[in-house]
Amino acid sequence: MLMYAEGLKVYPRNVSKAYKVVLFLAIVCGIIAVFVHLLHGVNFPFLNPKGQIAYQERQLLIFTSLLSLVVVIPVFLMLFFIVTRYREGNKKARYEPDWDHSRVLEALWWGLPCVIILILAVVTWNTSHQLDPYKSISSSNKPITIEVVALQWKWLFIYPNEGIASVNSFDFPVNTPVNFQLTADAPMNSFWIPSLGSQIYAMPGMNTQLNLIANSIGSYNGSSANISGTGFAGMQFIAKATSQQDYNNWTKSLQDSSSVLNDTSYQSLAKPSSYVSASYYKLNDAYLYDKIVLKYMTPGNSFAN
Amino acid sequence: MFGRLTLGAFVHDPITEITIIATMLLALVGVIFLFKFKLIGWLWKNWFTSLDPKKIGVMYLCVAALMLLRGLADALLIRAQQATSVGASHGIVNADTFQQIFSSHGTMMIFFVAMGALFGIINMILPMQVGSRDVAFPLLNSISFWLFFGGVALINMSIIVGSFSNAGWLAYPPLSELAFNPGVGVDYWIWSLEIAGIGSLLTGINFIVTILKMRAPGMTLMKMPIFVWSVLCSMSLVTFAFPILTATLTMLALDRTIGTHFFTAGFGGDAMMYINLIWAWGHPEVYILILPAFGVFSEIVPVFSGKRLFGYKSMVVALVAITILSFTVWLHHFFTMGAGADVNAFFGIMTMIISIPTGVKVFNWLFTMYRGRIRLTTPMMWFLGFIVTFTIGGVAGVLMAVPAIDFEVHNSLFLVAHFHTMIIGGVVFGIFAGFTYWFPKFTGFTLNERLGRYAFWLWITGFCLAFIPLYILGLLGATRRLDHYVDAGWQGFFVIAAIGAVIICAGVGMQMLQIVVSIVQRKQNLVIDGDPWNGRTLEWSTVAPPPEYNYAIVPEVTERDEFWVMKKKGLQKKTNIVYEAIDVPKNSSFGIFIAVFASLFAFAVIWHIVWLVIVALIITILIIIFMLTRDREDDTISAKEVEEIELAAEKNRLYA
Numbered sequence: 001m002l003m004y005a006e007g008l009k010v011y012p013r014n015v016s017k018a019y020k021v022v023l024f025l026a027i028v029c030g031i032i033a034v035f036v037h038l039l040h041g042v043n044f045p046f047l048n049p050k051g052q053i054a055y056q057e058r059q060l061l062i063f064t065s066l067l068s069l070v071v072v073i074p075v076f077l078m079l080f081f082i083v084t085r086y087r088e089g090n091k092k093a094r095y096e097p098d099w100d101h102s103r104v105l106e107a108l109w110w111g112l113p114c115v116i117i118l119i120l121a122v123v124t125w126n127t128s129h130q131l132d133p134y135k136s137i138s139s140s141n142k143p144i145t146i147e148v149v150a151l152q153w154k155w156l157f158i159y160p161n162e163g164i165a166s167v168n169s170f171d172f173p174v175n176t177p178v179n180f181q182l183t184a185d186a187p188m189n190s191f192w193i194p195s196l197g198s199q200i201y202a203m204p205g206m207n208t209q210l211n212l213i214a215n216s217i218g219s220y221n222g223s224s225a226n227i228s229g230t231g232f233a234g235m236q237f238i239a240k241a242t243s244q245q246d247y248n249n250w251t252k253s254l255q256d257s258s259s260v261l262n263d264t265s266y267q268s269l270a271k272p273s274s275y276v277s278a279s280y281y282k283l284n285d286a287y288l289y290d291k292i293v294l295k296y297m298t299p300g301n302s303f304a305n
Numbered sequence: 306m307f308g309r310l311t312l313g314a315f316v317h318d319p320i321t322e323i324t325i326i327a328t329m330l331l332a333l334v335g336v337i338f339l340f341k342f343k344l345i346g347w348l349w350k351n352w353f354t355s356l357d358p359k360k361i362g363v364m365y366l367c368v369a370a371l372m373l374l375r376g377l378a379d380a381l382l383i384r385a386q387q388a389t390s391v392g393a394s395h396g397i398v399n400a401d402t403f404q405q406i407f408s409s410h411g412t413m414m415i416f417f418v419a420m421g422a423l424f425g426i427i428n429m430i431l432p433m434q435v436g437s438r439d440v441a442f443p444l445l446n447s448i449s450f451w452l453f454f455g456g457v458a459l460i461n462m463s464i465i466v467g468s469f470s471n472a473g474w475l476a477y478p479p480l481s482e483l484a485f486n487p488g489v490g491v492d493y494w495i496w497s498l499e500i501a502g503i504g505s506l507l508t509g510i511n512f513i514v515t516i517l518k519m520r521a522p523g524m525t526l527m528k529m530p531i532f533v534w535s536v537l538c539s540m541s542l543v544t545f546a547f548p549i550l551t552a553t554l555t556m557l558a559l560d561r562t563i564g565t566h567f568f569t570a571g572f573g574g575d576a577m578m579y580i581n582l583i584w585a586w587g588h589p590e591v592y593i594l595i596l597p598a599f600g601v602f603s604e605i606v607p608v609f610s611g612k613r614l615f616g617y618k619s620m621v622v623a624l625v626a627i628t629i630l631s632f633t634v635w636l637h638h639f640f641t642m643g644a645g646a647d648v649n650a651f652f653g654i655m656t657m658i659i660s661i662p663t664g665v666k667v668f669n670w671l672f673t674m675y676r677g678r679i680r681l682t683t684p685m686m687w688f689l690g691f692i693v694t695f696t697i698g699g700v701a702g703v704l705m706a707v708p709a710i711d712f713e714v715h716n717s718l719f720l721v722a723h724f725h726t727m728i729i730g731g732v733v734f735g736i737f738a739g740f741t742y743w744f745p746k747f748t749g750f751t752l753n754e755r756l757g758r759y760a761f762w763l764w765i766t767g768f769c770l771a772f773i774p775l776y777i778l779g780l781l782g783a784t785r786r787l788d789h790y791v792d793a794g795w796q797g798f799f800v801i802a803a804i805g806a807v808i809i810c811a812g813v814g815m816q817m818l819q820i821v822v823s824i825v826q827r828k829q830n831l832v833i834d835g836d837p838w839n840g841r842t843l844e845w846s847t848v849a850p851p852p853e854y855n856y857a858i859v860p861e862v863t864e865r866d867e868f869w870v871m872k873k874k875g876l877q878k879k880t881n882i883v884y885e886a887i888d889v890p891k892n893s894s895f896g897i898f899i900a901v902f903a904s905l906f907a908f909a910v911i912w913h914i915v916w917l918v919i920v921a922l923i924i925t926i927l928i929i930i931f932m933l934t935r936d937r938e939d940d941t942i943s944a945k946e947v948e949e950i951e952l953a954a955e956k957n958r959l960y961a
Contacts, residue, residue, distance in 0.1 A: 010386065034801065034868065035494065035773075038801075039777070044780050044781055047784070057710060058713075060707060061713075063704065064704050064707055069702055072374065072697075075667060075671070076673050076696070079692055081675045083689065086678065088678050088680050093904070094676045095676060098613055099676060100612075101617070102672075106619050109668040110665055114661055117654075120707070121657060124654055124657070125650045127709040128649050130655060130708040132645070134646075171481045187570075187739055188477060190715070192716075198712035198713065199641050199713070200642075201641055201642050201643060203572075206694060221792075223784055224784070225641075227472070227716065230471070233786075234789070250376075256745075264334045295571075298570040298571075
């Protein structure tokens with residue numbers, strides 16, 4: 001066997017020369033510097049949450065990442081150690097070509113990940129229930145309901161109790177749970193406000209739900225996270241968390257608005273358009289949302305094919 | 306007469322037209338070259354109609370390499386658009402074209418690059434590894450390849466005639482339904498995958514039977530090389546998963562062509578059913594791709610560590626566990642669809658459980674190197690790159706397996722970065738490692754090491770630059786598939802990602818250079834004894850390149866790593882060998898004709914050319930019936946010829 005191995009073509013391995021290491025480090029440092037520069041001043045909505053749901057989701061992200069490191073760090077350390085120590089050039093290292101199993105070691109790396117996954121499974125089970133998008137948020141403030149319709153290619157927000165509606169921008173009171181009811185009069189979209197937490201699909205003929213809360217006043221960007229046609233990139237909207245007083249004033253001003261949302265004006269609104277600026281309406285049809293959901297259930301509706 | 310097909314289908318925007326004309330000119334030059342030097346007959350006789358799995362494997366690899374270039378061009382366009390389309394600027398292409406580009410990028414890379422390259426490697430290696438002279442069904446194998454090629458032809462034809470799907474690589478309805486997508490794009494997508502998918506299914510069956518029935522005497526299941534196990538698992542997944550794809554696409558096609566309502570928005574159609582079905586195929590699909598890559602690494606690590614694979618039984622158990630579990634996790638692709646907490650939690654936990662056998666494999670690879678003698682050749686470099694990227698991508702995967710975290714990163718660029726980390730770091734690096742490792746077996750010379758190393762470093766640098774920004778962008782709230790965005794703070798990251806993509810292309814250029822240089826300098830890197838790496842498995846016991854029949858004398862297997870054991874005992878020279886005549890299947894052009902007419906059928910359905918649908922379908926069925934009524938035909942290589950070939954090889958070995 002040995003004779004055979006000696007007859008092998010040996011592939012010259014350029015022993016790590018100093019300049020190579022320096023070059024490598026210089027490139028890495030340069031890249032890191034560019035990233036640091038770019039990261040300066042940008043806002044990570046997920047890492048900088050503005051509501052209770054997003055906050056809990058961030059904590060979960062941190063916990064899970066740290067738990068994963070329990071496996072990842074040993075793997076990287078072992079990889080580095082093994083590859084340096086058992087490289088071909090190092091004749092001092094032990095060589096046991098036929099050593100191919102060890103009950104103890106294998107039990108260890110079947111067992112240890114099992115334990116970690118068990119912990120994570122319990123956490124997953126609990127958080128999936130705690131942070132279920134359908135679960136209403138407990139708060140001393142009474143929740144408000146907003147009905148969301150994904151259109152081609154903009155978002156319509158209907159406030160059935162307040163009798164108002166808006167497009168691509170909506171206001172809601174801070175520290176008050178918001179219960180979103182979602183559907184689409186368009187292909188499937190996903191309703192996402194990263195600063196506030198979870199996203200959920202909005203589908204035609206379907207009603208989904210999402211419960212969010214903002215715990216500080218501010219304007220938060222939202223978008224559609226699922227492709228729904230050519231105008232989909234323009235489906236950005238603003239979610240404005242305001243004080244209760246400002247919110248009351250805002251609803252009042254819309255209730256007095258001259259632009260009215262009813263069946264007819266909805267038909268023209270629903271026509272495909274993109275990068276639409278915000279607009280505000282007085283709602284003249286309390287069942288508009290239900291009609292939009294139900295129109296896909298009604299036979300003979302030409303749009304619904 | 307021509308259904309929906311009018312002259313308008315040939316009209317495109319100027320950029321596309323220029324691309325088309327350039328490609329056509331290139332193709333024309335190629336064809337003239339082939340005819341001028343009378344190569345076409347040679348290709349037909351020696352390659353196109355050949356049933357030798359080694360040659361079919363080479364053809365798979367060639368097609369996959371070409372499609373890799375196409376997919377890379379798409380990737381560059383995506384990066385260019387996103388690096389420039391911010392604020393007032395709307396980039397280089399319009400939204401519709403952009404959506405076609407990323408849809409074709411995904412479809413191309415998964416179905417025609419990753420699948421094609423893996424089928425190529427499997428075809429070339431697997432029969433030799435199990436000590437067989439052929440696959441179980443050689444003609445079926447050729448049909449599979451040509452159907453795969455039919456899919457490739459259709460998807461590329463969509464650039465020239467009509468347009469491609471703009472609904473993403475999985476074409477979720479109702480966006481992909483007639484109401485929102487009346488053109489031919491989605492039909493092209495459906496039918497190229499239908500045709501290629503049937504080819505994949507047939508390949509799956511073929512290799513399962515080959516592994517179960519064609520192994521050399523003495524090779525029990527637990528003595529099979531681990532790559533064979535990985536292929537067995539992967540092909541079982543193909544056989545169970547691809548019928549789901551075919552059925553789902555058929556339903557979507559019926560919706561679009563004859564007006565059924567399986568997945569439409571109204572009339573009781575259920576788009577959520579489509580999303581469930583497509584992922585019931587789609588998740589096993591990613592394991593179909595990664596398992597053979599695991600197999601490749603499990604071959605490479607022991608060879609370049611000069612040591613037996615650590616924990617063979619564990620590795621087999623892990624493979625089988627992953628195979629079974631991969632069917633129980635599909636819902637994690639849409640936690641955000643509004644299923645209840647119980648359902649989400651169940652699928653989240655199942656997903657995490659897959660990381661256990663995967664982790665075991667990583668530890669076993671590490672301990673294969675432990676107390677070994679590691680030679681850091683290019684295949685090993687790819688392996689090390691794989692371990693690092695795959696571990697990081699795996700962590701991102703575990704994060705997203707927690708439903709409540711997924712709610713914040715789903716469909717963001719974080720997700721895009723995650724699956725590229727897994728597929729490039731896992732599947733693509735696996736393919737490159739396997740290609741470099743087995744290249745000398747089929748050509749008789751090794752690839753240039755230095756250029757291979759350069760290619761590796763370009764790839765890994767480009768990969769980091771291209772995908773680390775995407776992880777960051779995802780956390781910044783950037784969703785996938787945006788043809789335009791407003792936040793100027795994102796642009797810098799997109800620019801870096803674009804630079805990364807360019808560096809990856811340089812890596813691919815380096816690999817092409819590596820192949821050319823290696824061919825030119827082949828004399829310096831000849832592999833005389835057929836075993837350049839001190840291999841362990843049977844395929845290294847033959848000469849390089851191996852004869853058509855692989856083994857003149859079918860080997861008898863007594864142990865795992867049979868060839869290693871043989872070498873350890875000392876390669877005694879056998880004397881007085883009595884060679885026997887060997888039957889090899891005769892060339893056949895059935896595969897080509899079936900694929901041509903099946904693709905023509907698909908083309909006619911896409912364009913609603915009714916008469917052609919009927920004619921092409923009838924001809925396809927007739928060819929199949931005609932084929933099935935014929936007996937298998939063999940060419941016989943006489944005992945004398947076998948002896949001559951073997952003696953010539955032996956001489957080469959001695960006088961090297």
